[in-house]
Amino acid sequence: MAHIDKCMFSQRVTNAAHDDIANIAGKFQASAADAVCSAGFLCIRSALMNTEAYGSAIKNSNTWIMVEAEDDSLATDGIYACNTYNVNEAVAAGNKYKVGQNTLGLDLPAGEIGAFTKIDFLSGDKIYRFGEGNLDAALSTNTFFTITDGMLTPAAAAPSGTVGLPYFELIGKGTIIEGTYASFDYIDVIAKVAMA
Numbered sequence: 221m222a223h224i225d226k227c228m229f230s231q232r233v234t235n236a237a238h239d240d241i242a243n244i245a246g247k248f249q250a251s252a253a254d255a256v257c258s259a260g261f262l263c264i265r266s267a268l269m270n271t272e273a274y275g276s277a278i279k280n281s282n283t284w285i286m287v288e289a290e291d292d293s294l295a296t297d298g299i300y301a302c303n304t305y306n307v308n309e310a311v312a313a314g315n316k317y318k319v320g321q322n323t324l325g326l327d328l329p330a331g332e333i334g335a336f337t338k339i340d341f342l343s344g345d346k347i348y349r350f351g352e353g354n355l356d357a358a359l360s361t362n363t364f365f366t367i368t369d370g371m372l373t374p375a376a377a378a379p380s381g382t383v384g385l386p387y388f389e390l391i392g393k394g395t396i397i398e399g400t401y402a403s404f405d406y407i408d409v410i411a412k413v414a415m416a
Contacts, residue, residue: 222256226353226404228325228396229260229301231337231346242338243303246286247331254331257302260354261370262289263336264297286336288370294384295413299367300336301348304328324398325351341386341413348388351396352405363390365409372407378414385414 247269248257257263263286268279289299304326308319328334340346355365355372362374365388372388379385388409396403 223327224258224353226325226351227258227260228351228406229303230349232349243335244282244284245333246284246336247333248286248302248328250288256330257328259302259304259325259327260350261302262367263287263300263302263370264289264293283333289367291366291368293367295341295386296384299339299386301339302328303335303337305335324396324403339411341411344410344412346411347391347408348411349406349408380414380416382414383416387412387414
């Protein structure tokens with residue numbers, strides 16, 4: 221998968237509830253090969269990763285191979301957003317340098333293990349922020365979003381007909397201010413699940 225511009229993810233966090241941040245470690249793959257994963261890209265767990273020291277003989281208990289969430293992924297499948305917490309990197313003469321600036325919306329590099337945050341669809345009260353790059357079509361007047369190939373697909377109405385189908389409802393939008401300039405637009409959404 222290639223880099224997608226103007227992507228981001230932020231959980232609107234409070235300390236009021238236990239497990240508000242449910243992060244797991246993972247490595248993103250597309251077509252069974254390590255791939256770049258953009259911030260906020262929606263994924264599901266595929267398989268536990270092998271430990272680096274023992275190979276396939278022992279699996280790592282909570283580090284997963286992550287793949288893109290599809291339009292038929294259910295809320296009970298466990299849907300996660302790539303939440304990189306990354307910094308810019310530069311490679312020179314075989315050395316990797318990390319630069320702590322311009323940290324908004326950075327990718328998870330191919331082959332690296334990063335954080336993936338579980339989206340809580342079942343409570344119906346958790347708010348998440350995504351960048352405009354996380355949409356696979358223009359927002360227009362739509363206020364609902366389904367999941368298609370790891371991206372948010374704007375829709376005029378909430379999905380119906382499939383119990384357990386996850387979706388998001390728009391509750392706000394604006395422009396991200398990064399440092400002293402306007403970066404790109406964002407949307408705030410509540411995660412929900414179709415009940416009928």
